[in-house]
Amino acid sequence: MNVQIQAEKSANAGMDVAEEFVIETRNVDVFYGDNHAIKGVSLNIPKHQVTALIGPSGCGKSTYLRCLNRMNDTIEGCRVEGEILLDGLDIYASGVDEVLLRARVGMVFQKPNPFPKSIYDNVAYGPRIHGLAANKDELDDIVLTSLERAGLLKEVQDRLHSMGTGLSGGQQQRLCIARALAVRPEIILMDEPCSALDPIATAKVEELIDELKENYTIIIVTHSMQQAARVSQKTAFFHLGDVVESGPTEKVFTSPEDERTQGYITGRFG
Amino acid sequence: MSFYPLLIVLLLMSAVGYWFGSKKALGAVRKSTNFITPRPHQFGLYVVIWALVPPILLGAIWILMQVTPLQMEVGLSQQVNRVLFPVIVLLAAGGGLYFSLQKIGPDLKVRKTIEGLVYIVLILASIISILTTIGIVLSLLFETIQFFKKVPMSEFFFGLTWSPQTALRADQVGSSGAFGSIPLFTGTLLITCIAMCVAVPLGLLSAIYMTEYASQRFRSVVKPMLEILAGIPTVVYGFFAALTVGVFFRDIGDAIGIDIVSESALAAGVVMGMMIIPFVSSLSDDIIMAVPQSLRDGSYGLGATKSETVRNVILPAALPGIVGAVLLAVSRAIGETMIVVMAAGFAANLTANPLEAVTTVTVQIVGLLVGDQEFDSAKTLAAFALALVLFIVTLCLNVIALLVVRKYREKYD
Amino acid sequence: MTEQTQDTAGSNWNSEKFTKGLAKRKRAEVRFRRIGLLAILTALTLLAILLFSIFSKGYTAFVQTYVTLDITFSEEVIDRNGTRDPEELRLANYAKLVQNALRAKFPEVTSRRDLRALFSLVSNDAADTLRDMVADDPDLIGRTVPVSLLAGDDVDMVTKGYIDRAAVEDDRRVKDRELAWLDILEADGDISLRFNRGFFTNGDSREPEKAGIAGAMVGSLYTLVITMLIAFPIGVMTAIYLEEFAPRNRFNDLIEVNINNLAAVPSIVFGLLGLAIFLNVAHLPRSAPLVGGLTLALMTLPTIIIAARAAIRAVPDSIRHAALGLGASKQQAAFHHILPLSMPGILTGTIIGLSQALGETAPLLMIGMVAFIADIPGSINDPATVMPVQIFLWADSPERAFVEKTSGAIMVLLGFLILMNALAIFLRRKFERRW
Secondary structure, three states: OHHHHHHHHHHHHHHOOOOOEEEEEEEEEEEEOOEEEEEEEEEEEEOOOEEEEEOOOOOOHHHHHHHOOOHHHHOOOEEEEEEEEEOOEEOOOOOOOHHHHHHHEEEEOOOOOOOOOEHHHHHHHHHHHHOOOOOHHHHHHHHHHHHHHOOOHHHHHHHOOOEHHHOOHHHHHHHHHHHHHHOOOOEEEEEOOOOOOOHHHHHHHHHHHHHHOOOOEEEEEOOOHHHHHHHOOEEEEEEOOEEEEEEEHHHHHHOOOOHHHHHHHOOOOO | OOHHHHHHHHHHHHHHHHHHHHHHHHHHHHHOOOOOOOOHHHHHHHHHHHHHHHHHHHHHHHHHHHHOOOOOOHHHHHHHHHHHHHHHHHHHHHHHHHHHHHHOOOOOOHHHHHHHHHHHHHHHHHHHHHHHHHHHHHHHHHHHHHHHHHOOHHHHHHOOOEEOOOOOOOOOOOOOOEEOOHHHHHHHHHHHHHHHHHHHHHHHHHHHHHHHHOOHHHHHHHHHHHHHHHHOOHHHHHHHHHHHHHHHHHHHHHHHOOOOOOOOHHHHHHHHHHHHHHHHHHHHHHHHHHOOHHHHHHHHHOOOOHHHHHHHHHHHHHHHHHHHHHHHHHHHHHHOOHHHHHHOOOOOOOOOOOOOOOOOHHHHHHHHHOOOOOOOOHHHHHHHHHHHHHHHHHHHHHHHHHHHHHHHHHHHO | OOHHHHHHOOOHHHOHHHHHHHHHHHHHHHHHHHHHHHHHHHHHHHHHHHHHHHHHHHHHHHEEEEEEEEEEOOHHHHOOOOOOOHHHHHHOOHHHHHHHHHHHHOOOOOOHHHHHHHHOOEOOHHHHHHHHHHHHOHHHOOOEEEEEEEEOHHHHHHHOOOOOOOOOHHHOOOOHHHHHHHHHHHHOOOEEEEEOOHHHHOOOOOOOOOOOOHHHHHHHHHHHHHHHHHHHHHHHHHHHHHHHHOOOOHHHHHHHHHHHHHOOOOHHHHHHHHHHHHHHHOOOOOOOHHHHHHHHHHHHHHHHHHHHHHHHHOOOHHHHHHHHHOOOOHHHHHHHHHHHHHHHHHHHHHHHHHHHHHHOOHHHHHOOOOOOOOOOOOOOOOOOOOHHHHHHHHHOOOOHHHHHHHHHHHHHHHHHHHHHHHHHHHHHHHHOOOO
């Protein structure tokens, strides 16, 4: 339901020239204890597009990503300052339930991390805790649709009740994506989702990301510049905790304004 | 109303509350425009919490008040017990039910309430271990203070005779009893030393062989077998010490013409050492394993043999850790009870001769407290004073040992 | 560097001095290795001696000597009125029947002292056996039937060979005349060894031949159940709190340090705690499994907490993140994912903690579980004893026959401990997950 409405909206938005932003961040600072990991980042994330965050290791791109669904709350001594607005509402304001937030902003991790349960239970877990299905049939439906969307259904159709941990690496990662989709999030954060996968599995996941952007806003952290170029429409280049440059992917890659971006893209450092 | 009917009524009320709560929640959720709302069963639980927590709190307060009873006439207090308390409890439960059902709506933060309660329960469970320590300290301290009111501290800590037999009649010989605990401490020390003389070399050498020489297969077979020694109940060791080892040493003594009593400190000490071998060996095993491979490689690279490496590099590096392990073992030996109760004597001899019978702190605690006790006699209270000393000594040994081991580990992490 | 080493550099590896030194070092190496092996062998030998001494003394506890006598169920003795009234039959003097049978077997024994010795060949349990037989089948009255009766403990010791017949009579517990009677019975084939059922079904007794471990086993079971019901949930909750929820602050550090220290407090101190708190303040019943279980629960708690924490810590963070990323709350992540995944480890630790509690004696002595209790406890509030304490009590008894019973009880206790540890190992092997 919800997804459909959003899909219509996005169709309308496509006709307008002005972009709609789902996430706006203003002057975000993140500290790990005394370590100033992110320094005053302001970045807007457009709706129903893929935004890639690139940059050398330790530049803060993963940290930034984890701020967007408050996964940083789980790290002790981590402090976030500044404003992060989701649909215009500050997600770090008091009274915001981080659990609800994470249901709206799903996440896929670097290493595939399926629960050591059956494939079915992996996907059904989110809908179960959030009460998204009124009965068994609805739940089955959600699980099958999610697996279908993640492009995994054909491969696992006849073994839905075998262990999710028994799948291959690429399948596991797509299972994790299906699991995230089953909660019907608006935004999906992907933290280097292909770094643990072989090239063929990577290609499949990239294909999937491309399809998903029809209905979802996707933010992906990646080390591979080719991947960023292939899947994203927008790119932000992080360097030493700051966004040095951001804009349409094509522009960032072909005619970067900042010399640090230039240097990174041409492989002079990173 | 007595306890069980009251409990049943409360449970019934909360069951009804659960049903109403989840039903009402279903309606509320349907009307809600929110994307994700709490599940109906969470609303049900929410109502149950409101129905049960106030009565439970009231009950707890009630029990505390019973401990310090108010001045009240018997009839009145019975009235209060039978009528007033149940009425208040049921009113509280009813009020909670009504209040929570009223509050049900799509924007109610149900999960926070439930999880808050779970969190409190978890903290309460964690506090029990602290309460245990406080309980130990307070109960020992309280009785010990009573004891020192009857027996001067100087006698307890510096007296050389221990014979706590306070007589039944005041005119009996030796009616006062003597509470000089020095013989107990020396006895404990003697047996502990003997135990360490057995356990430390055997345990340490076993650990060295296991870590540096033994094949994986040898290790996987022998290590569990050594661990069996740690799993045997102490009462079995006591039986073994009293019946087999004690008699064995006595017979040897007879054969070579030395007088060894069958309750000798030697027998108890040797068996206790036997029990502690796996303790020393597994602790030292861990510690030797923690010595970085680079140190070994450095020594081998210079052409040192394994035994030279062990003696000149590994042992010096692991020494602090091993000292910590030995301290832990000492604290274990001091606190050990059954072996000495069954194999060492009850008579307090002030001697350093391992062939004679000595007694220990734990033996005396058992001796003083098993059987009939009157709680105000110096004899009974003396057991608590001894236990307090035992507690403090073992605690200090442990704290020091843990600190030493931790320091050691940090060095190589 | 001195001049000498410079001179010989490169060549001293072949020098006689070095070769000799090397040989010496090699010998030292072998010696050191042998000493290590010797230490292990010594420890294992001690273990073997311990087990052998227990088993060699204990295995005979599982059989018991019976004497077969021709018992005449004479009406004059047990049913003088001939009414067959069950109440009257119950109260009748069955010991007399046994005595008559023994007199008939050995008519030459007449003196009072000798008769008393003769009668003690058979346990006083025999009268109960006969009473039960008559209650089951009143038609026995008036007939003569061969019946196998439990022998006295001295007879038992003789048949099992624990009494040295060659010793001087005065040093011997069993005198020559008894041995003579026994030889006659033996020659007639009236002495037999049978499986000792009573050892597993009877409570404690002052008579070694009747004493059994049923009471202690039931007491141990009750105590252990209480211990488990209290220590397991509290231990698991504490571990979850400390690993998953506790913020790093002084209070939680205190809890942690405190648990580590509690684990090393001598067990007897927990006994004193139980005495002071549960008996003297809370006035719970003395000698009861309830109090024993509570005391042992406090003692076992640190073991369970430490094991449970290790098991919870072993679950990788990726699982926590996966659940949180889907919008599960911290508690949902902990209770839906972390706890089930760490359960095998937690259970293993709990079983090991409980097996420690099962073997524990000292704290229970403090709370009065050391009394002589012949009845099998019926509830957690009845006076009871437990297996290790029963062993302690029997080990203290002077009768020779109790040595065998003690060893037998130890074998049973060790059997239970082996079972529990085997279960723990099985759980670990079967369910442990390597991440």
